[in-house]
Amino acid sequence: MTASDWADFANVLFVGCIILYALAMFGFALEYSFGKRAEEPVEAKEMATVGGAEEKPNPSSETPSVPITPNGASRAGFVGLVMTHIATIALLASIVVRTAASGRWPWGNMFEFTIGMALVGMITWLILVARDQVARRHSLFATFAVTITLGLSVRVYTEAGPIEPALDSYWIAIHVSAAVIASGIFLVGFVFAVMHLMKRRYDRLISDGKSPGFLIKLAKDMADSERLERLTFKMHVLAFPLWTFSILAGSLWAHLAWGRYWAWDPKEVWAFIAWVIYAAYLHSRVSGKGTRMWAPWLAIIGFAVVLFNLSAVNLIFPGLHSYAGV
Incomplete structure (x- = not known):
């Protein structure tokens, strides 16, 4: 062939x-x-007698998990x-x-x-x-x-x-690979962040006695919002160091290729903006309940900036990276 x-x-x-x-x-x-969906098993609670003595739970009173026949x-x-x-x-x-x-x-x-x-x-x-x-x-x-x-x-x-000759370097295997891996994990974190916000909104509407719209109603059978939020955080904790390494490796490559570590090229600037937003997300996530409520929005904005840097910066803004084309 x-x-x-x-x-x-x-x-x-x-x-x-x-x-x-x-x-x-x-x-x-x-x-x-x-x-x-299988239901969680519910164990019978211990019951107090009239005299105050506690009775041991009867094993037969436990509600077993409901077997599910695949449909x-x-x-x-x-x-x-x-x-x-x-x-x-x-x-x-x-x-x-x-x-x-x-x-x-x-x-x-x-x-x-x-x-x-x-x-x-x-x-x-x-x-x-x-x-x-x-x-x-x-x-x-x-x-x-x-x-x-x-x-x-x-x-x-x-x-x-x-x-392209300018990209013919072993640094592409280091710098760009780190960016690809980080972006892929950020993608998963973005999905969890969106689901978390949907579930949180659904729970709030239900608690207020309001009817969710079609899109938010999709969150009815999602996992607990706190669980989704923790998964969002884990993905970003994993991806953020890789994104940081990618920026640092890109700076070293830029020094070898252009004689300077930082040229304020649009690709560099927007990669750094994404880094700042993700750093703000991680800081907000661990700073307290007040700022933690806004953290998922920062995760979503961060991934939007990553996509902007990947697409609009490549297609619209001229710069030192423009030789890569699309």
Whole structure:
């Protein structure tokens, strides 16, 4: 096979993974909407007698967990999970084959960065699914996010080919890889932050006796808002040092390439703005209850800045990074 044939095969794998993610999302939607859920076991409390003596709980009085017989929607969710694994493998294979076709490190343009971010996000999510049932219950929202991300990446598709001479350095494997990994984990943190705010809003409306709208009503069967908030925090604690390292590595690369560590290039500036926002999120999260209420909004704004830096800065603002194209 020629390099062109390998590049075409990478495109086939890429299109296939988008289709699989979309089908998986549909399966998760069926499960989320119509699937049965097991109830938590409730243990009988000790009861006091009239004389004040306590009786030991009767084992037979315990309410066992309700066995769940999988229905069609539950099976659809299982199929969706299988498809998610296959789609992630297909996406990884697409990147590997594209790398072989181009003969370079696979982060040379906006398209490759975006699909790398999506891959890291889904690998992170699948690891969470294996460790935490909360992530498994919310796979609909993760697959929706990655399907949209991959779908939009087609808008800036770039043929596999040689890298720009200015990017032909081992630093691309250090600086850009760290940014890709951090962005993928930030993507997962963004999903949890949105779900947390939706659930928090749903709980507030219900406690006030109000009827939630359609979008907020989706949060009815979500996990507890505090649990979602903790998962949001964990993702950002993991990604923030990687984003910091990416900025520092980029500064070292800039010194070698341009003779200065910082040039106030738009890409550098917006990467630093994202760093400041994420630092503010982490500070707000641990500073107290008052500021903690606003922390999820900072997480969402931070990821919006990351996307702005990835898209608008690449496409609109001229700068030292403009040679990378899209």
